[in-house]
Amino acid sequence: MVLAEWHAAQDAACTGSPVATPAVGDTSRAPSQPAQETLNSAEFTESTSHNPFGLSECSLVQYLEIGRMGLVHCSFKENYLAVAWYNVNEMKPILLYKDGVKTGDGFDSGEFDIYPNGSLVIRNVTMNYESVYTVSKILSRLELPVSYDINVHTTVDPMPAFPLVDGCNYQQYCVLEKEPRDVLTCSVLGIRPDVTLEWRAFRQETLIVFTQHAFKVTQKGDVYDVSLTVNFDITVAAQDKITVECHAVGENSELFSLSTKVDLLFNNGKYGWLN
Structure with a gap:
């Protein structure tokens, strides 16, 4: 043979x-x-x-x-x-x-x-x-x-095919009213392989600080649920609105197009001491 x-x-x-x-x-x-x-x-x-x-x-x-x-x-x-x-x-x-x-x-x-x-x-x-x-x-x-x-x-593509942000009611873009110091959470559900999530300012010049990153991966059968909770602080400058984004980074991120944007609104009349 x-x-x-x-x-x-x-x-x-x-x-x-x-x-x-x-x-x-x-x-x-x-x-x-x-x-x-x-x-x-x-x-x-x-x-x-x-x-x-x-x-x-x-x-x-x-x-x-x-x-x-x-x-x-x-x-x-x-x-x-x-x-x-x-x-x-x-x-x-x-x-x-x-x-x-x-x-x-x-x-x-x-x-x-x-x-x-x-x-x-x-x-x-x-x-x-x-x-x-x-x-x-x-x-x-x-x-x-x-x-x-x-x-x-x-x-396996996640469902839905974008990060879910707490308070956004399953929308890939939404507007949230927040305090100058507050918390943001985003999640990706039912994905394979798992990915790393990151919160960032959508515009590089935006003054915002993210701290206390709590990242969690939960395996459910063949797929994974991934979440990231961060604290943020905008008290370095007075701002009425800023846009932030939760997206996938690092290993495996190129396999998926994962991004959700959020406009954060702040009542500077109430927080006039920021000026």
Whole structure:
């Protein structure tokens, strides 16, 4: 079998033993018998020896949304002999794509499919598909396969799709009457992966001080609720209104567009001592 021949070539590279290889153009094996190309687990594992070059063909970290069809993207040109996918965490083969024929337990079960460019299709993404996958591109019977380890992570958009601010009644923008020294709380519900929240002045020149940041993450099954409560102080200057924003920052923030703006109104007639 093709993959067994590659493995023998790898052993020869390590031991210096000669390897018998088929002649170029050898077509003694009829392509009309795809069942004979089905791999057992050991043979599939043998295909996953890594080549450290050409990393641009597959992104090594990818995110898929739970509850949707997912695509683990690669961009192989179609002049390869075969492509094989393997689940590293579960130590089992998924599928083999050779000569336009798809085989393997993952394909037969309907869980997975593959595009001609080598991308792996996951029919319905769940958290169970969060794993490390190895894809091996086999160029010919005479060359070692080029392989990539791809970390697949799952995501869930929060509901609603913006931070909730206490007092804003599920609105992404609202107006709140506040004291010059007061408290603000915002939350993101049902998100995966979790994010870090930050309160900030919407305009850089705004004079406001945020203190006593209380950040909380609560896991609920596969998703997370995240909240941030801060104290603020505007007594450094008299202001009738300022605009502040709660938004996501740091790791994972680029996966979501999370922002809620609030206009804070202050009664400077009542707090005339600020002038």
